[in-house]
Amino acid sequence: MIQHRATRADDRAETIMRAALDVAQEVGFAKLSIEGVAARAGVGKHTVYRRWSSKGQLFLDSLLSLNGPALDYQDTGDIMADLRRQIHAAVNLLGTPPWGPLYQALLGEAQHDAAVSASLNERFIRPQAEKTVARIKAAQEQGQVAADFDLELVMSILSGPLYFQFLVAGQPLTHDYVDRVLEALFAGLGPRP
Structure with missing residues (x-):
């Protein structure tokens, strides 16, 4: 019963x-x-x-609860390709109704409701950020990323332009934009001589 x-x-x-x-x-x-x-x-x-x-x-x-595709990382040995693949999947998800507009509305509500903000961070944003940092850390250990680079800062530098484009500028997130962000990021992230 x-x-x-x-x-x-x-x-x-x-x-x-x-x-x-x-x-x-x-x-x-x-x-x-x-x-x-x-x-x-x-x-x-x-x-x-x-x-x-x-x-x-x-x-x-x-x-x-929508159970979108898992935004997990592969480790192919190429950090740039792995980030590109995962972020392209996220862009595709946000470009497919109902995700994009609903996620924008949820982020807006999180600015006014501390409980929603905390729950969103705990259940979605932080886990995704931790996956990204873990993948970049693995690349750092493999010598693909400068050993002294602050990985939390990498996450902020990577996500900032994407959220800006999506929320502030109101422009669509495209694969081309993601690729340009990654190229700019990796221009300063690569191993130093």
Whole structure:
């Protein structure tokens, strides 16, 4: 009986999250409401509030439940090729509805909701950054990256232009732009004589 209840609760949560994404795509995050999501999911708003304390938390869980492609790194022995492959996959993901606009909305909400910001960092941004730093560290140990380069700084230098292009400039992220960022980064990152 307990397992049956858990399955029903999981199914209900999935229905609510799917409804949240559908409503967000239709009306935008700013007009997303718990009441609208509850109505779309066919549940009472109290059912939604029992699991999520805010629309920001609901939206975060909903977006992270989409199960996009894994943004993991291969280690082919060529750090530039491995970074390019992984970042191109991320660009492709953000360029495919519903990810791009929904992720932009989530990042915007994280600027106003400390709980959403902390959860987003813990569940998505930090793990992705740690994967990137680990891959660059392996390249550093293989002599592909200067031994004295600050890897946390590398991560900031790498992600800054991408987030700027995506969020501030409002320009599309393209493979060409990613390649130009990587070439500029590696001009200063390579091993020194």
